[in-house]
Amino acid sequence: MDNLKLTQTIPAHKGIAWNLSWHPSGNTFASCGEDKTIKLWSKEGGSWAAKAVLMDGHQRAIRQVAWSPCGNLLASASFDATTAIWDKKSGQFECNATLEGHENEVKSVAWSPSGMLLATCGRDKSVWIWEVAGDDEYECEAVLNAHHQDVKKVVWHPLSEILASASYDNTVKLYKEEIHDNEWNCIATLQSHESTVWSLAFDPTGERLATCSDDKTVKIWKQYRPHNPEGLVMEKDAVWKCVCTLSGYHTRCIYDIAWCHKTGLIATACGDDVIRIFAETEDSDPNAPTFELVCTKFNAHSQDVNCVAWNPLGNRELISCSDDGEIKVWNLQDGED
Amino acid sequence: MVELSNICISLFRESSRITSTHGALQLTDLDDFITPSQECIKPVKIEKTKTKTGAKIKIGQDGYFDVSNGRQQKLQKVEITLADCLACSGCITSAESVLVTKQSQEELLRVFAEKKFTNNKGVVQDVSLIVISLSPQPVLSLAARYGLTAEEATTKLTGYFKSLGAHLVLDMTVAEDLSLLEAQQEFLQRYQDHQNDPTSKKLPMLASSCPGWVCYAEKTHGNFILPYISTTKSPQQIMGTLVKQYLSSIRQLSPAEIYHVTVMPCYDKKLEASREDFYSDILNCHDVDCVITAIELEQMLGTDKSLSEVESVPLDCPWPESPGAAPALRRHGGSGSGGYADHVFTYAAEVLFGEANAKLVYKNLRNPDFREVTLEKDGKEVLKFAIANGFRNIQNLVQKLKRGKSPYHYVEVMACPSGCLNGGAQVRPAPGDNSRELVSQLQDMYSRLPPAAPADNKLALQLYADWLHGRHSDKARATLHTAYHALEKNDIALNIKW
Numbered sequence: 001m002d003n004l005k006l007t008q009t010i011p012a013h014k015g016i017a018w019n020l021s022w023h024p025s026g027n028t029f030a031s032c033g034e035d036k037t038i039k040l041w042s043k044e045g046g047s048w049a050a051k052a053v054l055m056d057g058h059q060r061a062i063r064q065v066a067w068s069p070c071g072n073l074l075a076s077a078s079f080d081a082t083t084a085i086w087d088k089k090s091g092q093f094e095c096n097a098t099l100e101g102h103e104n105e106v107k108s109v110a111w112s113p114s115g116m117l118l119a120t121c122g123r124d125k126s127v128w129i130w131e132v133a134g135d136d137e138y139e140c141e142a143v144l145n146a147h148h149q150d151v152k153k154v155v156w157h158p159l160s161e162i163l164a165s166a167s168y169d170n171t172v173k174l175y176k177e178e179i180h181d182n183e184w185n186c187i188a189t190l191q192s193h194e195s196t197v198w199s200l201a202f203d204p205t206g207e208r209l210a211t212c213s214d215d216k217t218v219k220i221w222k223q224y225r226p227h228n229p230e231g232l233v234m235e236k237d238a239v240w241k242c243v244c245t246l247s248g249y250h251t252r253c254i255y256d257i258a259w260c261h262k263t264g265l266i267a268t269a270c271g272d273d274v275i276r277i278f279a280e281t282e283d284s285d286p287n288a289p290t291f292e293l294v295c296t297k298f299n300a301h302s303q304d305v306n307c308v309a310w311n312p313l314g315n316r317e318l319i320s321c322s323d324d325g326e327i328k329v330w331n332l333q334d335g336e337d
Numbered sequence: 338m339v340e341l342s343n344i345c346i347s348l349f350r351e352s353s354r355i356t357s358t359h360g361a362l363q364l365t366d367l368d369d370f371i372t373p374s375q376e377c378i379k380p381v382k383i384e385k386t387k388t389k390t391g392a393k394i395k396i397g398q399d400g401y402f403d404v405s406n407g408r409q410q411k412l413q414k415v416e417i418t419l420a421d422c423l424a425c426s427g428c429i430t431s432a433e434s435v436l437v438t439k440q441s442q443e444e445l446l447r448v449f450a451e452k453k454f455t456n457n458k459g460v461v462q463d464v465s466l467i468v469i470s471l472s473p474q475p476v477l478s479l480a481a482r483y484g485l486t487a488e489e490a491t492t493k494l495t496g497y498f499k500s501l502g503a504h505l506v507l508d509m510t511v512a513e514d515l516s517l518l519e520a521q522q523e524f525l526q527r528y529q530d531h532q533n534d535p536t537s538k539k540l541p542m543l544a545s546s547c548p549g550w551v552c553y554a555e556k557t558h559g560n561f562i563l564p565y566i567s568t569t570k571s572p573q574q575i576m577g578t579l580v581k582q583y584l585s586s587i588r589q590l591s592p593a594e595i596y597h598v599t600v601m602p603c604y605d606k607k608l609e610a611s612r613e614d615f616y617s618d619i620l621n622c623h624d625v626d627c628v629i630t631a632i633e634l635e636q637m638l639g640t641d642k643s644l645s646e647v648e649s650v651p652l653d654c655p656w657p658e659s660p661g662a663a664p665a666l667r668r669h670g671g672s673g674s675g676g677y678a679d680h681v682f683t684y685a686a687e688v689l690f691g692e693a694n695a696k697l698v699y700k701n702l703r704n705p706d707f708r709e710v711t712l713e714k715d716g717k718e719v720l721k722f723a724i725a726n727g728f729r730n731i732q733n734l735v736q737k738l739k740r741g742k743s744p745y746h747y748v749e750v751m752a753c754p755s756g757c758l759n760g761g762a763q764v765r766p767a768p769g770d771n772s773r774e775l776v777s778q779l780q781d782m783y784s785r786l787p788p789a790a791p792a793d794n795k796l797a798l799q800l801y802a803d804w805l806h807g808r809h810s811d812k813a814r815a816t817l818h819t820a821y822h823a824l825e826k827n828d829i830a831l832n833i834k835w
Contacts, residue, residue, distance in 0.1 A: 100739070101732045103557070131703075139703060140732040181773065182704055 001335075004275060004297040004318070008047055008329040012039060017321035019064040019307045024071045026313035031327055032062035038076055038086070040093070041327075048329060057084040057095040064108045069115045077109040083120050085138070097136040101128060101143075108153045112161050117141070119163050121151035127165050127175070129184055142184035146173045153199045157206040158261065162187075164209060166197035172211055172221075174240070190221055192242045198254060204261035209240065212254035212268055218278070220244035220289060230287060244289050249276060256307045262314020265332070266291065269305035274298055275320055277332060301326060440607040442633045448596055449502040456593070456622060464596040466588065469498045469506045470576045471652075473666040474602035474673065475631035477782045478763040481775065482635060483644040487782055491666055492649035494600075497638070503598075505653045510667045512576035513675060514791035515800070516546065519569040519817045520677060521684040522808070524747060528689065538564040541738075541745040544677045546571035548609035549752030549761075550731065551821060558735060559823030565738070568818040572675065573599050573606055574615055577624025578816055581617075583804050584655060592620040598627045600634070602760025603753065614819050630762030656796055667789035671697065671749075672724055673780055674756035678710065678749035680791065682722045685746075686712050690719055699724070706730050706754050709745070722747045727754035758783060 013033030022029045028042045028051070038054040058078035066075045074086040074093065083099040083106050103124035110119050118130040118138065127144040149168035156163055163175045172190035177183070195214035202209050209221040222243045224232045232239065252271030259266050266278040277295035284290045301322035311317035316332040448454045452464045471494065473487075480490035495506040527539040545551055545567040554562045570578070576599065581592040599606065609615070610625035617624075638644060652664040671679025679697055686695035692712060699708040702723075707730045712720035723745050725734045731750060737743040753759050758779040759772075766775045791797065805813040 100736060140729040140736075141703070143729050143732070 002277065002295045003333045003335065004277065004295050004300075004330045005333050006328060007317075007331050010041070010048060010327040010329070011325060012050075012321065012327040013037065013325045015325060016061070016323045017306065017325050017327060018062065020309045020319050020321050020327065021065045021067050021074075022309055022312050022319075023067050024069060024312060026311045026315070029309070029319060030065045030067065030074055031321060032065045032076060033321075033325065034061040036060065036062060036078075038062060038065055038074070048327075052093055054086060054093050054095070057086065058082065060105075063106065066109050066111055068111045069113060073111075073115075075109045075111065075118060077106040077120060077122075079105040081106060081122075083109050083118075085136070097138055099128075099130055099138050101140060102126065107151065110154045110156050110163075112156045112163075113158060114161070117156075117161060119154040119156065119165075121154045121165055123150045125149060125151060125167075127151055127154060127163070127173075129163065129175075142175075144175055144184060144186065146175075146186040146189070147171070152196065155200050155202065158202050158204060159206045162206070164200055164202070166200050166211060168196045170195060170197060170213075172197055172200060172209070187236065188238070188240050190240050190242070192219055192245075193217070196253075199256045201257050201259040201266075203259055203264070208243075210257050210259050210266055212257040214253040216247065216250045216252065216254065218246040218250075218254065218257060218266070218268060220246075220291070222287070222289075243287060244291065246278065246291060249293055250274075252304075255304065258308045258310050258318075260310035260314065260316075261312070263310070263316060265294075265310070265316070267308040267310065267318055269308040269320060271304045273301050273303060273305060273322075275300040275305055275308060275318070275330070277318075295332065297330070300328065300330075440611070440627055440629075442629060442637050445598060445627050445629055446501070446637075448627070452502075454596060454626065460621075462593050462622075465594040466505070466590060467503045467596045468580050468584070468598070469495075469503045470509050470512075470573075470580065470597070470599045471495075471506065471666065472509050472572065472599065472601055473668065473783065473786065474757045474760055474779070475600050475634070475763065476666055477758070477779050478602065478631040479634060479644055480782065481778055482631075482764045485645055487666060487786055489649070490644065492651055493644045493647045494634075495652055496648045496650040497644065499650050500647070505655055506650075507576075507580075507655070508652055508664050508666050509572050509576050509599075510664075510789050511656075511794060511796045511800070512572040512579060513667075513669060514789060514794045514797045515575050515579075515817060516569055516572045516675070517669065517677065517680045517791045518797060519813075520544070520567055521681050523567055523569055523818075524681045524685055525688060528685065528746065540747075541565060541743055542567050542681075542747050544675075544747075544749045544751070545569060545819075545821075546675055546677065547605075547751045547753075547757075549603065549605040550750045552605060552608060553731070553752065555821055556824050559825075562735065562738065563821045563823060566821055568820065570817055570819050571609065573601065573609060573628075574624055574819065575817060577610070577615060579800070581620060581622060581624050582816070583800070587657060588655075592617075593622040595622075596626050597624070598629055599625050601628050601630055602757050602763050604630060604762045605752070606630075630760075631764050632762045635764050666786055668783050668786035669789050669791075672751075672756055673758035673783045674724075674726075674749065674751045678722045678724050678747060681747050682710060682712070682720060685720060690714050703733075704730070707733070720747075721745050722749075724749045724751075724756075726751045726756045728752065755780075 012031050013035045015034030017031060017033045020029055020031050028040060030038055030040050032038045036058050039050050040052040041048045042051045058080050060079035062076050062078045064077045072087060076084045081102045081104050084095045085097040086093045086095050102122045105123040106120050107122045116132050121127045125147050128140060129142040130138045131141045133139040147167040147169050151165050151167045153166045154163060164172055166172050170193050173186050174188040175184050176187045178185055193213040193215050197211050197213045200209055200211045207223050210218060212218050219242050221240045223238050223240050225238045226234060250270050254268050254270050256269035264280060268276045275297040276293060278291040279294045281290045281292055301324050303323035305320055305322050308318060308320045318330040319327060321327045448464060453461055454464055455461050476490050476494060477487055480487050498506050524542050527542050530537055531539040543565045554566060577597060580597045581595060585592045585595055607628040610628050615624045654664045669676030682697060683695055686692040695712055697710050699710045701708055706726040709723040711718050721744050725731060725748055734748060751757060753761055755776045759776045766772045801808050805816055
């Protein structure tokens with residue numbers, strides 16, 4: 001077993017700390033919470049310190065923050081039904097655009113890899129795709145009503161403009177723009193979880209997707225294209241199949257999952273206050289991969305763990321946040337303490 | 338109690354969704370319609386005497402029973418009417434998810450059989466004249482479904498309604514023309530008011546004939562957006578007034594004796610017909626009693642009967658002034674949704690800028706459902722109109738307005754992608770067929786209908802002169818215009834799910 005070494009505990013938000021997002025540089029991250037604030041954290045003399053507090057952007061809790069791939073923009077999704085876009089053009093971070101349209105709580109926001117598209121989702125069961133249309137201008141490209149229930153999370157494919165969403169209706173859906181008529185369509189529905197799917201993460205190639213659920217399992221899905229060597233027959237361009245289910249590890253709802261694109265490690269945030277790390281085994285079969293639990297950090301937080309995020313530099317640094325309002329910074333080290 | 342009654346509602350909503358489905362009320366794969374909200378939040382007041390012990394509720398097979406005072410008393414079932422939906426801010430639009438008793442094919446067939454109907458005040462009314470008004474879009478939808486021409490489908494449908502017991506089957510060209518003529522006048526007035534006071538919220542003028550859009554605007558954007566929406570009634574409601582007020586007078590009938598059915602391409606037209614604004618306490622009736630859609634007509638015909646087997650009967654023409662040509666479904670240029678942008682643009686170009694027969698060249702914006710057209714005078718844009726169809730384009734339009742960045746004088750807004758030819762209650766494409774191809778087939782059929790010419794419609798001009806006391810009279814205003822009402826959002830904690 002490896003050891004998740006705590007390097008810093010930060011009392012960050014009053015009430016719930018909901019979400020964290022790494023800046024692409026890996027030397028700054030943003031946090032948000034029930035207290036309607038966004039905080040930006042950078043390293044100062046070996047420890048993380050608040051560099052800025054963004055207030056007055058939202059009237060209710062902020063559920064998620066997301067840095068744009070270029071690192072110049074920060075998007076925040078709030079229960080006040082809006083999504084705010086913050087930038088630093090004036091020298092300080094300011095909210096210069098607000099995306100309105102969701103009927104009620106916005107639960108998640110994500111930038112496409114090109115930074116030209118933004119996706120949001122929420123309690124009104126819809127997924128929205130917005131296009132960056134110029135300075136502080138965002139146009140709604142599509143409103144997708146494929147889910148039957150609250151949509152919890154949206155995540156973009158790491159290399160192409162394919163969007164994935166996870167919902168209270170127990171499914172994950174994938175969307176793509178039809179080239180000939182510029183219409184966004186749902187191209188796949190991933191069904192296997194037995195309860196709410198809370199979060200999802202692609203692997204670095206985008207060929208695999210990890211999902212986590214209230215059913216206490218993590219599932220790994222693999223994309224099969226036409227004429228695949230496995231001989232899987234399909235009518236569509238591609239099908240996604242569940243190739244691995246990690247069950248028996250988590251004792252409560254799993255709220256978040258992070259797949260490190262550098263190290264391949266998977267971290268989960270769970271309602272049992274535990275952070276777990278999984279690694280793919282060396283002899284893993286691509287069509288039936290195997291993952292082993294390499295670290296279990298009991299009492300990682302004093303309450304539900306809401307979010308885990310790997311430093312994009314691949315230095316095995318992990319950040320997490322919790323209902324207890326704290327952020328914790330961890331380092332994954334080989335071997336036991 | 339409050340919690341229980343709310344649970345009852347959601348149970349009934351679920352079951353109503355199932356019973357009203359018939360496999361038909363699903364939305365098409367063009368996924369840009371306005372959808373119903375997750376929760377119905379109609380609050381229900383339960384009449385109840387106070388007890389010392391509090392209520393005990395037993396759930397039986399056929400309902401909920403209050404057993405607190407020793408004997409079983411059946412609790413009132415929660416029924417949701419269209420009027421409730423209109424008054425509630427819970428859903429954006431709700432027509433497809435509510436049990437629409439007053440507006441169903443069963444009700445229609447019952448009225449045909451019994452020649453009686455129960456109005457919304459619970460009064461049973463004898464029916465002496467059943468009038469059916471056909472809008473073009475659902476007729477084309479059925480023509481495509483049964484492999485008929487537009488003309489054949491019109492006469493077959495007329496024959497079908499006559500065989501069921503209808504007395505008159507009418508086209509709505511005159512109502513469509515009156516709606517366009519009024520919209521043209523309204524635009525001129527708004528344009529002039531805007532010149533005098535640019536802060537007066539008169540422009541852009543936004544079309545009002547789509548009830549999905551109007552309902553959404555009332556529930557979501559309220560007083561911010563409503564001043565921009567044209568007060569001109571939709572063709573359905575103008576036809577309603579014409580039948581209940583004018584036709585009744587020339588036939589010497591009481592308006593309430595007439596049962597007026599419209600054939601429409603969308604469910605939200607049922608909501609529109611149910612609005613209080615279109616109920617007269619004096620006449621004791623709605624202007625339109627029942628709205629039936631293409632998809633419901635397909636179901637009424639059943640799986641084994643084809644519309645092509647029905648005997649053809651020509652449309653009726655009950656008006657003293659003949660419209661000139663034989664009654665027929667007609668097209669209005671520019672869009673399959675009534676041609677509002679085209680007609681208002683052409684008229685404004687001529688009257689305001691002396692450009693007779695202005696050529697309209699639409700430019701697609703981000704997608705084919707957002708198009709704009711401009712009039713240039715001396716190198717300057719003097720008129721800028723747009724057609725915005727579908728929910729995402731409505732969003733973009735509303736956001737532009739909110740940020741003060743709308744460049745438009747007029748926008749034809751329709752809630753369905755591709756407009757009314759792709760209405761939410763048009764017949765679905767056959768399994769395996771592409772819905773976009775079906776829409777383009779309907780657009781093609783629509784473009785081949787004989788053209789309407791509102792300004793030369795003799796019947797419309799006669800109605801202005803005789804019935805409405807002139808073009809700009811108070812009566813014309815009262816008869817051909819309506820009003821909108823903002824609805825307060827009220828969210829209750831019970832509905833909040835994280």
